[in-house]
Amino acid sequence: KNEVEQSPQNLTAQEGEFITINCSYSVGISALHWLQQHPGGGIVSLFMLSSGKKKHGRLIATINIQEKHSSLHITASHPRDSAVYICAVRSNTGNQFYFGTGTSLTVIP
Amino acid sequence: EAQVTQNPRYLITVTGKKLTVTCSQNMNHEYMSWYRQDPGLGLRQIYYSMNVEVTDKGDVPEGYKVSRKEKRNFPLILESPSPNQTSLYFCASSLSRSNYGYTFGSGTRLTVV
Numbered sequence: 001k002n003e004v005e006q007s008p009q010n011l012t013a014q015e016g017e018f019i020t021i022n023c024s025y026s027v028g029i030s031a032l033h034w035l036q037q038h039p040g041g042g043i044v045s046l047f048m049l050s051s052g053k054k055k056h057g058r059l060i061a062t063i064n065i066q067e068k069h070s071s072l073h074i075t076a077s078h079p080r081d082s083a084v085y086i087c088a089v090r091s092n093t094g095n096q097f098y099f100g101t102g103t104s105l106t107v108i109p
Numbered sequence: 110e111a112q113v114t115q116n117p118r119y120l121i122t123v124t125g126k127k128l129t130v131t132c133s134q135n136m137n138h139e140y141m142s143w144y145r146q147d148p149g150l151g152l153r154q155i156y157y158s159m160n161v162e163v164t165d166k167g168d169v170p171e172g173y174k175v176s177r178k179e180k181r182n183f184p185l186i187l188e189s190p191s192p193n194q195t196s197l198y199f200c201a202s203s204l205s206r207s208n209y210g211y212t213f214g215s216g217t218r219l220t221v222v
């Protein structure tokens with residue numbers, strides 16, 4: 001049973017394209033996180049959301065609590081955006097985290 | 110610099126030989142957690158700790174132990190490692206229950222032969 005589902009699993013885009021990665025979850029949450037993992041393995045936290053929308057540079061994250069769905073958008077994509085993007089949720093019934101299996105993004109110049 | 114420090118970065122060991130992976134944070138975070146990452150399975154939580162002397166099992170605790178004697182340190186102990194514990198391990202920390210960002214360590218790649 002997967003508490004967090006992401007789509008697509010793999011995504012290839014041309015530089016400059018608008019990119020959307022989707023995340024659906026099945027548990028009650030206190031927060032949703034978007035993480036970025038570059039080749040070489042380091043993980044960076046991009047956003048933490050409990051409602052609404054957040055923007056940081058070319059990245060935008062939205063969450064719809066009623067629909068249990070979040071999206072990560074990248075505007076004007078660049079090759080340096082190539083990474084694995086991971087959706088994670090923090091359960092509101094405990095303190096466990098559940099993770100999607102990630103979306104591998106490749107941006108071609 | 111605010112960070113989570115894991116050691117070692119790489120470790121090859123033999124089945125049954127006890128090992129400890131250390132994790133330390135300098136941000137006075139209450140919440141600390143260990144994860145393993147495997148191809149096709151993604152990140153899975155092993156153990157987490159809400160504060161000193163408070164630890165709880167995550168999704169995959171079997172074969173692992175943890176302790177939280179000090180706020181800054183949260184070591185992961187494999188008493189008798191087996192090959193199925195070969196994985197990439199991450200430690201992470203955050204302020205307590207508040208909806209706060211998460212800081213990850215650089216990872217430890219463990220191979221058990």
